[in-house]
Amino acid sequence: MKRLLPSLRAKKRYLAFELISEEPASRSDIVKEVMSSASSLLGDVTTSDCDIRVLGFENGKGIIQCSHTKVKQTRASLAALTRINGKRATLHVLGVSGTVKRATEKFLQDEGVFSS
Known part of the structure; x- marks a missing residue:
């Protein structure tokens, strides 16, 4: 099977974020709460899009990937997140980039996320 041309691939954006919470959280907790928040705010179809x-x-910092046409909705769903594991928490978006490398360099210097 042939690979898709770059012009036909789905374009992505990468949101660098920091977690502000009462207690530390794991990656699996973040995934669960982000998807729950997006689903409740946007609905299942838009969350899938x-x-x-x-x-x-x-x-406490990380990177989220989303579709380039749905950055506003993704940011809104992250802003709607208020609790992780029953403790008060919020995700603060540091910035948006077109590549993981640039998001890491620009927003997550010295944090260890994706650094080699």
Whole structure:
């Protein structure tokens, strides 16, 4: 099977974020709550269109991947997140980038997320 041309692939954006919470949380907790928040705010169909994925999370900071046409909806669903494991928490978006490398360099310097 042939690979898709770059012009035909789904374009993505990467949101660098930091977790502000009463207690530390794991990556699996973040994934569960982000998807729950997106589903309750946007509905299942739009959440599926957003194609939200948590790529990395370490030391309270991480990167979320989403569709380039649904960045506003993804940011709104992250802003709607208020609790993780029953403790007050919020995700603060540090910035949006077109590549993981640039998001890491620009917003997550010295954090260890995706650093080699």
